[in-house]
Amino acid sequence: MLPMLQREVVQKKEWATEEELVDFFSLSQCVPGIIAVNMATFIGQKIKGVPGGIFATLGVVFPSLVIIILIAALLSNFSDLPAVQNAFAGIRACVCVLVANAVVKLWKSAKINVFTILVFAAVFACTALTDISPVFLVPASAVAGIIARNLEARAK
């Protein structure tokens, strides 16, 4: 998505500079929510304040909404066909590899120390083995991060 934003937002429309775009991108990763949506809100807000942010965000989700509704409506009519069921069984095998590849890529970029491994293992175990909702795990790990940083700062 970044290359496209560079072309459209920085070069064509000149709504933001290259540096601002990079700033928005790293900010978007720190803020809750989907990164592409956060980016759109930041850029829209910069150009035209709150209404700009709202309209840019609506713009970024509109194509998804239309395309997905069309595909989902189409598929729900044909989901009983044997060919469609066979196709999706094949697709599922492919999807698990695509997801696994994405996860491995994320692992490789992760910062590894005792604390991050503990949080990773605890959250993984809670999600895989228990019914504890991510809605509790996410704030809990944010708090754990703040406590750990404080302890590390004190130890120095």
Added chain:
Amino acid sequence: MIYLSLFWEFFKTGLFTVGGGLATLPFFYDISDRLGWFTYQEIADMIAISESTPGAFGVNMASYAGFTTAGVPGAVTATFGIIAPSLIIVLIIASFIRGFQNNFYVSSALYGLRPASLGLITASAVSVLSIALLRTDLFKQTGALLDLFDFKCVILAAVIWIATNLVRPIKELHPLFFIAVSAATGVVFKFAGA
């Protein structure tokens, strides 16, 4: 009122997702567990469609899940639900807060959130893997280890893993290519036995 609870569930998803589209997945499994709006298998299909269509993955997932739950109004409601927290939080931060990323509490919270997000995503990947490759229902009935694996799917997954990781000109191709090939393979070799 289904639309209110749809909005609320996806609002929570948007609010507690940190770091990329895949991070939304655990919330879909959680919704499936608690509310039964869609099955794990349907989630796997939604992932396939969301990966192969344009647009942000998380937004596509929300639109699809909303449609599965309550039709077109459901798709619109779920999508607005998942973007609403972003919109509110980003507008506040952009308007009022300078140096947000350098704030001690923000960076410390992220210190915990990054590995947590990775743990959540990994757990989701395990769910996707077991839905696609294992036949846990059949295994529970027969207890035979050979019945646990869906061998056609395991072989296809192995081939795609090799193609996406090791074969140089192929591995840069768009995910849609691999999804299309897998769909064709599934039809030709009757993967669902249908």
